[in-house]
Amino acid sequence: MIRHLVLFKLDDGVRRDDPRVIAGAEAFRALGSRIPELTFWECAWNISDRPIAYDFAINSAVADRDALQRYLDHPAHQAGVALWREFSTWVIADYPFEA
Template sequence: MIRHLVLFRLNEGVERDDPRVVKGVEAFRSLEGRIPEILSWECAWNVSDRPIAYDFVINSAFEDARALHRYVEHPEHRAGVALWREFATWVIADYEF
């Protein structure tokens, strides 16, 4: 199994209620059940206000690296990524468990 973690940081001056952000969150929240490779899916706003904290997180699981790759290349995932590129940066970590 592969755990796929993504931590997003909104760009300077971008707020959670920005219409672009709202649309981006909706795009990622809608992926569960739409992409068959996703075995588990959580995404939410970070509740920590610490200065080093990121703003939004995706925590997901996939059967193996091939399934993760199919997810990454899926058109709906790519469309969500394109939205987030407009207002955020992110880091990822993928690990076996």
């Protein structure tokens, strides 16, 4: 199994109630039921207000590297990424784990 973690940081001046951000969060929330490669899916807004905190997180899992690539290439994922690219930056970590 591979864990896929993504942390998003909103650009300076961008707020969570911005319509673009709302659309981006909704697009990512829907991925769990739209992409069959995902064996686990959760995403949410961070509740921490510490200066080093990121704003939004995705925690997901797939079976293997091939499944990860299919997830990354999936049109619904690509559409969500295109939305987030407009107002944020992010970091990722992909690592193996045993279920």
